[in-house]
Amino acid sequence: MNPINFENKVALVTGASRGIGKAIATTLATYGAQVAICATNLDTARETAAQIENETQRKVVPFQTNVADFNQAQDLVKNTIEQFGKIDFLVNNAGITRDGLILKMTEEAWDQVINVNLKGVFNVTKATIQHMMKARYGRIVTISSIVGIHGNAGQTNYAAAKAGIIGFTKSLAKELASRNINANVVAPGYVDTDMTAVLKEEARNAMLNAIPLKRTATPQDIANATAFFLSPMADYITGQTLEVDGGLSL
Ligand SMILES: NC(=O)c1ccc[n+]([C@@H]2O[C@H](COP(=O)([O-])OP(=O)(O)OC[C@H]3O[C@@H](n4cnc5c(N)ncnc54)[C@H](OP(=O)(O)O)[C@@H]3O)[C@@H](O)[C@H]2O)c1
Numbered sequence: 001m002n003p004i005n006f007e008n009k010v011a012l013v014t015g016a017s018r019g020i021g022k023a024i025a026t027t028l029a030t031y032g033a034q035v036a037i038c039a040t041n042l043d044t045a046r047e048t049a050a051q052i053e054n055e056t057q058r059k060v061v062p063f064q065t066n067v068a069d070f071n072q073a074q075d076l077v078k079n080t081i082e083q084f085g086k087i088d089f090l091v092n093n094a095g096i097t098r099d100g101l102i103l104k105m106t107e108e109a110w111d112q113v114i115n116v117n118l119k120g121v122f123n124v125t126k127a128t129i130q131h132m133m134k135a136r137y138g139r140i141v142t143i144s145s146i147v148g149i150h151g152n153a154g155q156t157n158y159a160a161a162k163a164g165i166i167g168f169t170k171s172l173a174k175e176l177a178s179r180n181i182n183a184n185v186v187a188p189g190y191v192d193t194d195m196t197a198v199l200k201e202e203a204r205n206a207m208l209n210a211i212p213l214k215r216t217a218t219p220q221d222i223a224n225a226t227a228f229f230l231s232p233m234a235d236y237i238t239g240q241t242l243e244v245d246g247g248l249s250l
Helices: 021-030 041-057 070-084 108-134 156-177 201-212 219-231
Strands: 010-014 034-039 060-064 091-094 137-145 181-188 241-244
Touching: 010 021, 010 060, 010 070, 010 108, 021 034, 021 041, 021 070, 021 091, 021 219, 034 070, 034 137, 041 060, 060 070, 070 108, 091 201, 091 219, 108 137, 108 181, 137 156, 137 219, 181 219, 219 241
Parallel strands: 010 034, 010 091, 034 060, 091 137, 137 181, 181 241
Antiparallel strands: none
């Protein structure tokens, strides 16, 4: 049996209109899954869903959701269940940055990042697991960052949220293991997406020099690790964090 065959599986991927989330949604659909995606901008989510459907011939449904909003997260899951009847895989990927040194960081920048990157994970996971618990099956992957493990100057808000996800996932794994629900974390290093496009050339080159594999990650590198955790190859792995960073944090 091909261990990565997601025929008859339904995946919900948050923040999947661009970047890493889009690569994850495309990869899961390529392996046969039907996919629900969400973003705050519905037009982009619609375009992406149509593109993935076209490429993979799998059903991909876009939703407009701000994961930081508890009620919108409830609606996202309700609408996904209405469309597909179940959710086998949840990928908590939606995330933002509002960088700045702590001395200059505003309360708003702190709250926005914690609300999207940490509370958003709670919101969507809480709404999803009741369906997974009834089905006695579920696989959850949450996208953190090596910054949540090692820290980064200028990202106290982001690091706090990304570290929080790791503790959240370990606890979730312990709570849900008896229901055959596994929860793991993928912690990327530097990935080429809109999020990192704002970095100055100098900072990018310094980062590149520090990566033992001498290249930045592609969104596909992160999608591959995510697909592994969702696949039967990872059935005996739960509560773990996998750093996918080309050796940057060694
Ligand atoms: N790029 C990296 O180097 C890197 C490294 C480590 C970890 N990560 C993590 O990987 C994840 C994806 O990052 P990325 O680089 O692919 O980012 P990106 O290119 O900026 O894409 C972010 C995606 O999330 C959506 N999104 C943003 N806020 C949202 C919200 N409140 N509710 C729902 N969707 C929302 C965006 O769509 P809308 O704008 O339409 O909402 C978009 O689809 C994030 O969690 C990020 O922290 C990235």
